[in-house]
Amino acid sequence: MTRTTRLVILLAALLLLAGAGTGAVLHAAHRADRRDEQQANGPAVRAGTVSLRPDGARQLLVRNLAWGPHRDELTAVPADDPQGPRTASGVTCLRFHAAAGTGICLQAVHGTLRDTYRAVVLDAHLRERHRFPAAGIPTRARVSPSGHMAAWTVFVSGDSYAGTDFSTRTAIVDTRTWTIDDNLETFHVVKDGRTYRAADINIWGVTFADDNRFYATLATGGKTYLVRGDLEARTLTTLHRNVECPSLSPDGTRVAYKKRVEGASPDAPWRLYVLDLRTMKESATAEGRDLDDQALWSDDSTLVYALPGDYGSDLWTVPADGTGTAHRLMASAVAPAYLG
Template identity: 60%
Template structure:
């Protein structure tokens, strides 16, 4: 056998081995996907149905329970959150809705790169507009009137615990369809003086009822701040430090937020901040909460925690907003709650 023949045989063998490895990887991924689409015994009852954002006394969320409706926007009665859930045909990584306006952030893994987009939804969950996203979906909110929508994505890094991450937060006026691609274009007042820096990041927008005021997290120089912003003036002002993912109460007097406990750790505890006095109240949840909480009413906040035994799923929990009581399971296998 000549050296040329030997090299040819080695090349063919290498191609066959690589093909076999590639096939194995594809089959393994397919098996994992198929397993994720199989309902777990004893899991929640999930059925397909028509959902709208003008239904009253409903709680909408992203279904995280295993089965064919995983990641679908689903709904349960507010009075029976643990009951059977109705799933739409819309699938989202993050979701929120208010006053007949919805926002759905989608992330589809592709062969060469991940595809991310934001869908502006009408009351029938139909897509009004589609916007490409610069990174992986992280947070989404709609103003109480339904006029403004905000979303945050990770442009680099995959979590707020990463040593190197960059976020981009956008705000859309659904009346004029004017998009502010990044809050980083807003003027910043920090500790009473104008502030400029190259490392600024914003995330976790929450809106007031006046269609102008909003709150968000500002990160710079390895510190986080709660800022109050004005959409019309395109300004933000720092209020206090160590506040992440704020969520404004329905009455506009308090902000629920996650507070980093112990410097340089990836642990957050839930607190509520009185906006008048800036007094902080720790909530009864002692697990680390990496989520933007949602107020179900003026007394109760909801948030997601990882599910036991399923690293790809979360459960929704609630806790009293005054620091009393104890956490209670709201919906197993769910995320992104939006009370209608």
């Protein structure tokens, strides 16, 4: 074989390799386009328009946790197709809830030396109406059924409810007047029928009955209580022990909550229970795993809540009456809100 022939063969091989490499790149780009911004190893998520007053079918809004360009954004899916493609809003929240065209979005503001936090009230088009500084790490958020009231809880110190070394701050704002109660610990507490005062009171996890009445958790003396709140009277009245992160049913008759159960590990102490407010009888749900969330009622008989997942949290669902079994509703999602 002559030197010229060897050079021709080498040049041809180099051209073939270059062509193959270009083809592989183009093929990968084509596949990426076809995914339409599908999250890595997760559900398809597409940028679009999200409304807090959806037309037509009922919607489920969540904070998307799948890795990709839309991680941490509020996304929407049809409520009857929770595992379908998600529509991303472009609005990022750490905690979120919405009702009647009003949203509350708890956000981090990343700084050079430290992060700060804020609570942002959103309109039906997810535009900012008002913002308030938040004193610490966001943990709970709720909007009243009318959309007129919004509440949020943050950790002022600590970042978990599991131990005792933490402090919370809970605020409620009227979205019509922007009147705010920025610390519910200043309310008058009635415990076991008597006025109660203590320096260690913590309040968290508001759930609204209407624009005046609400329920929440009060902690003091190493114990937790379900309290009924009255905004006009500025009172908190204890109703039941060992209740954390209550969630009122749509018909107003029951509260779902996490309960510390005897014999459980200190690192995984809670189980999901339901309390009948008329009889004060409590019953366990079929979800037997540890749960650190404020459950949401998707209707009068079904609960939705977050458990740890591959990308942070997955949403699960279980009947509220103790029957059935738990099922995963959505992967890579947290902070649900049903609309419509």
